[in-house]
Amino acid sequence: MDFTIMATSFPKLLSAAVITLKLLSLSLFFGIFIGLLFAILRLNKNPFINKFAYGYSYVFRGTPLLVQIFIIYFGLGQIEYFRTTFLWVIFKEPYWCAIIAFALNTGAYTSEILRSAFQTIKPGIIEAGKSLGISNKIIFYKIQIPVAIRQSLPAYGNEIILMMKGTSLASTVTLMDITGVAKYIISTTFKPIEVFIVAGSIYLFMTFLIHNFIKFLEKKYSF
Amino acid sequence: MEILSFGKTGWGDELFYATLMTLAVSIMAMLIGFFFSLIFTPLKLSNNKFLNFIANSYTTVIRGVPELLVIYLFFFGGSGAIMYVASIFGYFEYIEINAFITGSFAIGIISGAYSTEVFRGAIQSIDKGQFEAGKVLGIQKHIQFFKIIMPQMLRLAIPNLSNVWQITLKDTSLISVTGLVEIMRQSYIAAGSTRDPLLFYSIAALIYLILTFLSMKLINRLEIKYSRGF
Numbered sequence: 030m031d032f033t034i035m036a037t038s039f040p041k042l043l044s045a046a047v048i049t050l051k052l053l054s055l056s057l058f059f060g061i062f063i064g065l066l067f068a069i070l071r072l073n074k075n076p077f078i079n080k081f082a083y084g085y086s087y088v089f090r091g092t093p094l095l096v097q098i099f100i101i102y103f104g105l106g107q108i109e110y111f112r113t114t115f116l117w118v119i120f121k122e123p124y125w126c127a128i129i130a131f132a133l134n135t136g137a138y139t140s141e142i143l144r145s146a147f148q149t150i151k152p153g154i155i156e157a158g159k160s161l162g163i164s165n166k167i168i169f170y171k172i173q174i175p176v177a178i179r180q181s182l183p184a185y186g187n188e189i190i191l192m193m194k195g196t197s198l199a200s201t202v203t204l205m206d207i208t209g210v211a212k213y214i215i216s217t218t219f220k221p222i223e224v225f226i227v228a229g230s231i232y233l234f235m236t237f238l239i240h241n242f243i244k245f246l247e248k249k250y251s252f
Numbered sequence: 253m254e255i256l257s258f259g260k261t262g263w264g265d266e267l268f269y270a271t272l273m274t275l276a277v278s279i280m281a282m283l284i285g286f287f288f289s290l291i292f293t294p295l296k297l298s299n300n301k302f303l304n305f306i307a308n309s310y311t312t313v314i315r316g317v318p319e320l321l322v323i324y325l326f327f328f329g330g331s332g333a334i335m336y337v338a339s340i341f342g343y344f345e346y347i348e349i350n351a352f353i354t355g356s357f358a359i360g361i362i363s364g365a366y367s368t369e370v371f372r373g374a375i376q377s378i379d380k381g382q383f384e385a386g387k388v389l390g391i392q393k394h395i396q397f398f399k400i401i402m403p404q405m406l407r408l409a410i411p412n413l414s415n416v417w418q419i420t421l422k423d424t425s426l427i428s429v430t431g432l433v434e435i436m437r438q439s440y441i442a443a444g445s446t447r448d449p450l451l452f453y454s455i456a457a458l459i460y461l462i463l464t465f466l467s468m469k470l471i472n473r474l475e476i477k478y479s480r481g482f
Contacts, residue, residue, distance in 0.1 A: 087461075088457070088461060091418075091460060091461045091464040091465065092422070092457040092460045092461055092464075093422040093423075093425035093426075093436070093460060094422075095425045095426060095428070095436060096425060096436065096453055096456050096457045096460060097457070099436075099439075099440075099449065099453045099456075100449075100450065100453040100454060100457065103443065103449035103450075103453065104449050104450035104453050104454065105450070107447075107448065107449055107450045108450065190315075190316070193318075194316075194317070194318040194319065195318075196318075197318030197319070197320040197321060198320060198426075200320065201320075201429065207321075208318055208320050208321050208324070211321060211324065212324050215324060215328050216328070219328070219332075221324065221325050221328035221329035221332070222325070222329055225321060225324070225325040225329070228317075228321055229313065229317045229321060232316060232317045232318060232321070233312070233313065233316045233317060236316035237316075
C-alpha cells in the first residue's frame with residue numbers, strides 16, 4: 030500500500046469530481062424533461078404515438094450506454110450534411126455529446142419510472158378532482174404530476190445513482206472525469222489498488238449523499 | 253451490403269464471432285456472479301454482525317462504484333495480484349492473465365453483487381412458516397434448503413434475475429476497453445478501418461437489442477415454468 034500516491038491523487042480526483050457532477054446534473058436536468066415527455070406520450074391513446082414512445086424506451090434500455098455515446102460522438106460526425114448545420118457546434122464537443130447520450134438514456138429510464146407511477150395513481154384521487162369540478166388540465170398538472178413524482182422518488186433515486194455510475198463512460202470519449210483521471214493515474218503509476226480506493230471512495234461518498242437526499246425528500250413529501 | 257458479408261471482404265463473420273464472445277463473457281460472468289452470491293447471500297442473512305458487515309460492504313461498494321472503474325482495477329491490477337500470490341509460493345516469472353478471464357471476473361463480481369441482493373430479497377420474502385414447518389418435520393437443513401426454500405425462492409428471484417442478466421449483458425460492452433474482441437471492440441475495429449462508425453455502432457446497438465429481446469423471451473418461459481401452481 031502506497032500512501033503517498035493515495036495522498037497525491039486525492040486532490041486530482043476531487044477536482045475531476047466537479048466534471049462528474051456537472052455531467053450528472055446536466056444530464057439529469059434534460060433527462061427529466063425527456064422522461065416526462067415520453068411518459069405522457071406512453072399514456073396517449075393513439076397507438077402510433079404510444080408505440081413510438083415504447084420503442085424509444087425499449088431501444089435506449091436495451092442497448093449499452095457505451096454504444097449510445099459512440100453513435101452520437103463518432104457516428105453523427107460522419108454525416109457530411111450534419112456537419113454544416115448549426116447543431117454541429119454542439120455535437121463536435123465530446124462534453125455535449127456525452128450529456129446528450131446520458132440525457133437520452135436516463136430519459137428512457139425516467140419515462141418508465143414515471144409511466145408506472147402515473148398508472149398506479151389511485152383513480153379515486155382523479156375522481157375526487159373531477160367531482161370537485163376541477164378541469165382536466167389542472168387535475169393533470171396539480172394532482173397527477175405531483176403524486177406521480179412522489180411515488181417515483183425511490184425508483185428515481187436508484188436511477189440517479191445508476192446515472193452517476195454511467196457518467197464514468199464519459200472517460201471513453203476523452204473527458205477527464207473521476208474515472209478518466211483515475212485511469213490516467215493508474216497507467217502512469219501502476220498502482221491500481223490505491224487509486225481505486227481513492228476514486229471509489231469519492232464515488233461512494235456521492236452515492237451516500239444522493240441516497241440520503243432522496244430519503245430526505247421521501248420523508249418530506251410522504252403522505 | 254458487401255461490407256457486412258461473411259468472408260474475407262466483409263465484417264459479418266467477425267461480428268458474428270464477437271457476438272458469441274459477448275454471450276460467452278456474459279454467461280461466464282453470470283455464473284461467477286452466482287458463485288459470489290452463493291457465498292455472500294448466507295452472510296447477508298446470518299445473525300453475525302461481522303459477517304453481515306462483510307457482505308454489506310461487498311454489495312454497497314460494488315453497486316456504488318462505476319463498472320468501468322472496477323474493470324480498470326482488474327485490468328491493471330489483476331496480473332499484479334496474481335503475481336504477488338505466486339511470489340509467495342516461490343514463482344517469480346511474469347504472469348499475464350487473458351482478457352477473457354479478467355473481463356468475466358470483473359463483470360462477474362459486479363453481477364454477483366446484484367444477484368446477492370436479488371437472492372436475499374427472495375429468501376426474505378418467503379413465509380417464515382415454511383422454515384418452521386421444515387424444522388418441525390425434522391427435515392435436515394440442506395434438504396430443507398434444496399427442496400423447500402430453493403424452489404419457492406427461484407420463482408420469486410427469476411424476474412429480478414432477468415434484470416441482472418440484462419445489466420450483465422450490457423456491462424460486457426465495457427470490457428472492450430481491455431481489448432477483448434467482443435461486439436463493441438469489433439465494431440470499433442471495423443469502424444476504424446472502414447471509416448464508417450455510424451454503420452458499425454448502429455449494428456452493434458442492433459445486435460444488443462436482438463440479444464436482450466431474445467433473452468427476455470427465453471426468461472419469460474422460465475418464469476412461466478417456475479410459477480406453475482401459483
